[in-house]
Structures are given as C-alpha cells and as structure tokens.
Amino acid sequence: MSSSNHNTFSPRSVLEKEKLNGSNFLEWYRNPRIVLRQEKRDYVLEKVLPKKYRSNAPQSEKNAWDKHSNDVVDVTCLMLATMNSDLQKQYENVASPIEMITSLKAMFQEQARTERYQMVKSLVECKLPKDDPVSPHVIKMMGYIDNLGKLDCPISQELATDIILRVTVVELRSVHHEL
Known part of the structure; x- marks a missing residue:
C-alpha cells in the first residue's frame, strides 16, 4: 500500500453499518475499537483523563492533557452517533467513553453471555x-x-x-x- 493510499484509508464507514440497538453490543463495540485503533485514539477507552494540569505545568503536559481531553470528547460523540436514539438519550450526558463502555457492558453482558451459551450449545449438539x-x-x-x-x-x-x-x-x- 502506498503512503498516499494509507493516508486516505478510513474505516469509519464500518460505523455506519450497524448502530447499537440493544441486541448487538459485542458486534457494535468491536467497530469503534477498530476505528479508534486506526486513528490512534483507542487509549481513551482505557486511560482515564487525568486531573487538569497546574497553571505552571510544562507546555508538553498541557498539550498532552488538551489532546486527551479533545480525544475524549470526540470519541464520546463518535460512540453516541453510532447508537440508536433511545441509547443516545440515555448516554448523552455521560462524560467519558470509559464510563459509557462500563455501563453498556454491565447492561448487555448477560445478554451476550446467553447468546454465547446458546451458540456453544448449538455447536456441540x-x-x-x-x-x-x-x-x-x-x-x-x-x-x-x-x-x-x-x-x-x-x-x-x-x-x-x-x-x-x-x-x-x-x-x-x-x-x-x-x-
């Protein structure tokens, strides 16, 4: 792949295929992770935004915090945009992707476990x-x-x-x- 092709590659079209609707959490969650990894912003799904820097902090610390803060807002909005309207309303005031994912996992983990169980059962039977x-x-x-x-x-x-x-x-x- 040439460098010009690499720079124009964007997997964001994957996000348009399937919005989170309550029955597809695992498939939905995979897609934002793929996109964010390609954009080198997947760290916001795991790394909490630290407290804001002191006024006398070095410029590099301020820049790093500003970048992380902006990425949190962008990723939160990206995640909201890929949900159906009911879930958007429920999560529109959640401040970070980590909080959103933690809540969604808790909400949908039993459903995912049941679906996996049924699939394994079908396979072995x-x-x-x-x-x-x-x-x-x-x-x-x-x-x-x-x-x-x-x-x-x-x-x-x-x-x-x-x-x-x-x-x-x-x-x-x-x-x-x-x-």
Missing part, C-alpha cells in the same frame, strides 16, 4: 441427520464457530477443526453402525 451429506453439516458447524468469534468468543482454527471432526466422525460412525 449439532447432529448430522441420517442420510444427509456431510458438507452442509460442516458448513452449518462452521457458521456456529464464526458466530462465536463475532460474540468475542473465538475458537482457534485447530480447535474448530477438532470439534468438527469429532462431531462429524461420531455421527458418521453412528450412521455406519445402523447400516
């Missing part, structure tokens, strides 16, 4: 129907594995292969024994 071809069964299992990754519960390629082989081989043996 996935059975190859008698007389059905193996390929659609494997594709279905791969879909469950991909969805777990989207739910911040990624399964390594090696483990995914082991799970698919184990379930598929067990099912094939079961079908073979019936014959």
